[in-house]
Amino acid sequence: MTYENLLVEVENKIAVVTLNRPQALNALNKGILDDLSSFFDDVKSNDDIRVIILTGAGEKSFAAGADIKEFASFNAEEGKQLAAKGQERVFNKIENCTKPVIAAVNGFALGGGLELAMSAHFRIASTNAKLGLPEVTLGLIPGYGGTQRLPKLIGKGRAMQAIMTADMFTAERAEQIGLVNEVVEQANLLARAKEIAGKITKNSSIAIGQAITAINSYDKPNGFDIEIASFGYLFEEDDFKEGTTAFVEKRKPNFK
Numbered sequence: 517m518t519y520e521n522l523l524v525e526v527e528n529k530i531a532v533v534t535l536n537r538p539q540a541l542n543a544l545n546k547g548i549l550d551d552l553s554s555f556f557d558d559v560k561s562n563d564d565i566r567v568i569i570l571t572g573a574g575e576k577s578f579a580a581g582a583d584i585k586e587f588a589s590f591n592a593e594e595g596k597q598l599a600a601k602g603q604e605r606v607f608n609k610i611e612n613c614t615k616p617v618i619a620a621v622n623g624f625a626l627g628g629g630l631e632l633a634m635s636a637h638f639r640i641a642s643t644n645a646k647l648g649l650p651e652v653t654l655g656l657i658p659g660y661g662g663t664q665r666l667p668k669l670i671g672k673g674r675a676m677q678a679i680m681t682a683d684m685f686t687a688e689r690a691e692q693i694g695l696v697n698e699v700v701e702q703a704n705l706l707a708r709a710k711e712i713a714g715k716i717t718k719n720s721s722i723a724i725g726q727a728i729t730a731i732n733s734y735d736k737p738n739g740f741d742i743e744i745a746s747f748g749y750l751f752e753e754d755d756f757k758e759g760t761t762a763f764v765e766k767r768k769p770n771f772k
């Protein structure tokens with residue numbers, strides 16, 4: 517798996533995907549977004565990968581937003597298209613990926629960068645991380661799902677304030693309000709992300725995929741129906757037989 521703007525390292529069923537434009541603080545230009553879209557298509561059929569960790573190159577930034585220089589001259593229709601295509605091809609694809617995606621936020625996660633981290637299934641951050649949606653300082657609003665995902669994660673009032681003021685959350689504050697799950701020293705960030713990912717790889721990947729789909733539906737009217745359907749579906753799978761047999765035989769399950 518080779519991409520011009522991403523570094524992808526796969527080990528022990530875990531892919532570390534690094535946004536690789538450190539000279540521009542990993543700002544999301546068309547090239548990075550195209551590569552992310554391709555990666556999340558390719559990963560579906562790649563049996564060597566069970567968990568994905570997203571992070572940014574360098575010690576300063578996860579991603580400092582969409583590439584302002586690239587879209588600065590766009591008109592209304594081009595802006596709308598950029599947002600719509602980006603959401604469909606990247607952000608929603610990540611959220612709906614049936615393999616777990618962990619964002620390891622290693623510095624600035626601003627604008628589209630925070631929107632990318634929020635499309636992951638959960639986030640951990642380094643102590644130097646700064647997270648925010650500063651689009652109104654550019655005369656814009658978040659366009660890659662930020663007005664929808666931020667209130668779900670931290671509540672409507674906090675999201676309103678964060679978007680209106682463009683203030684950045686420190687990592688510590690982000691943890692307090694549930695925007696990130698954990699904060700660790702930067703030197704330990706990837707190791708901790710891999711530790712969490714390693715735990716996940718030991719569990720049934722088919723069950724985890726169904727869990728992601730069900731949890732993603734928690735705020736939809738048919739969320740309970742989706743849970744019931746997923747629950748029933750899993751009874752037909754080998755992992756269910758292996759998991760329950762291993763319990764009865766007092767051994768650890770060996771999921772394929």
Ligand code: CO8
Binds near residue numbers: 544582598599651654
């Ligand atoms: N786009 C393009 N280049 C960027 C970006 C960006 N978002 N952020 C940083 N860079 C570049 C800088 O231009 C600079 O490049 P150069 O050396 O060639 O001038 C390099 O990265 C280093 O940046 P700084 O010198 O500014 O580094 P500082 O440490 O002084 O500041 C900051 C770091 C505070 C992160 C600062 O770079 C900054 O404010 N960046 C912009 C943050 C921002 O506003 N992000 C939101 C962008 S808008 C957005 O994401 C909209 C998403 C939805 C789009 C939907 C489709 C329209």
